[in-house]
Amino acid sequence: MHATVAVSLVSALLDHLENAGLERAALLHACGLEPAALVLPQRCIDAAYYEQLLWAGIARLHNPLIGLEFGMDAQPGRWGRLGFLLRHCATLGEALAYQARFAHLVNAIGEGRFVERTDDVAIEWHGPRPVMPAVLEEAFAAWLNFARWASGHDASPLRVEFEHRAQGDPAIYRHFFGCDVHFGCSASRICFDAALLALPLRGADAQLTAYMSAEIDQSARRVASQDIVDQLQNWLLASLGMPAPTLADAAAALQINERTLQQRLNSRDTSFRKSLDAARHTLALRYLGDAGLSVGDISHRLGFSEQSAFQRAFKRWTATTPLAWRRQRYRHSDPA
Structure with a gap:
């Protein structure tokens, strides 16, 4: 699948970089993106624009941890309709299942596959190589930040593994994730206790979840039948x-x-x-x-x-x- 990201995600990154002191117009110019392209939040655009914005933030702020920090600041709104669906699921396990099913509608650079294993459960990153470290770090931090926000539970993974090397002080990673973070691993994954899947979410609404999942499923089928x-x-x-x-x-x-x-x-x-x-x-x-x-x-x-x-x-x-x-x-x- 061609790598794309939702306009809602690009807009959220622009807001994050603007709050950090960068000028929005200059960022758009740097990546060759017209403001008109960001009018429709559900529209998807080429992922290269998203990656160029991350590069611009890293270079202009002299901060290689922009991706991680952007993920730490994640709110469901940046995922558009998918974020609305996830916040109304009954449990964290249900939200993760929907996230794995529909995430490509928001970010098709790669995908987080939900894997149940003998001793734990994991979300593993699968996608083209090489992938920009900031993209991975944003995704992992955003997944955890959402889980904590939606459940009202300050849960921490058992461990986090990245294929790339640390982009900054490893202590910053450990402080946010609340566990050991390993670099230079054979795969990128976030591992946690299976018991966390049963955590109830504070905005649970079964009727709304069923309606939204059906609507998003129709969108997914439209994406599948590409022109x-x-x-x-x-x-x-x-x-x-x-x-x-x-x-x-x-x-x-x-x-x-x-x-x-x-x-x-x-x-x-x-x-x-x-x-x-x-x-x-x-x-x-x-x-x-x-x-x-x-x-x-x-x-x-x-x-x-x-x-x-x-x-x-x-x-x-x-x-x-x-x-x-x-x-x-x-x-x-x-x-x-």
Whole structure:
């Protein structure tokens, strides 16, 4: 699935960064996002905008823990209708089950899978690698903050595990989560006592929960039946490489005639070339977040025949070079 986030989540991040002293208009300009794109809270937009906002906050505030702090400040409203549903569930276990089922409507960068194990239960992160540490830390902190808020119980996990290294003082993580936090693990997960699943939530309303879950389920089905532009974008994001995919490749993969594919794209005021360009832009930003990939590696992964062609395309997208973009994002992200 193409990585998207709900406008409600992006708006909440903008509010958080504005409260920290940054100018909203400057943040929107930095990530190339128009204010008009944020009018409808339930609408989803490309996750690259959300990630760029996190990078901007980290760099401008000189604070690599922006993601964690944003999660610690989580309120149900940032999840739109899903947040409204979760706050009216009967128990924490029911809320977690709905969260796992519908979370992709709010944040499709990755997903938290609810796993019942022998000695505990866990929410495990599953998604594309590499994932920005701030994205993971926001999700984990937000899950716990919601559980505490909705239950009125100051519960703590048994342990928290992250694949990435600590982005700041480990004591800050331990203080918020209230347990040992491990880094450099084989997977990212938050583990807790199964007894916590039975905790009642203070806003329980069975009738409202049934109504909202049915409504959100209809939205989920609409998302599943994506139009041709979304299908093409998803395929390109999964298929980019050397050589670059062609219109004929895409038509065959989508089981549609080339001419029909062109006509449908034209009816949406786009084209295969524009879709390919958009997919390359999205993946370029994601790959540049991985310090282990060189610019040459990224150029090859994106299907450019020459690195210079990638350099020109990236400057057209961002008005800067790949190396300058990477330096700007990482300059202040390492803890002192």
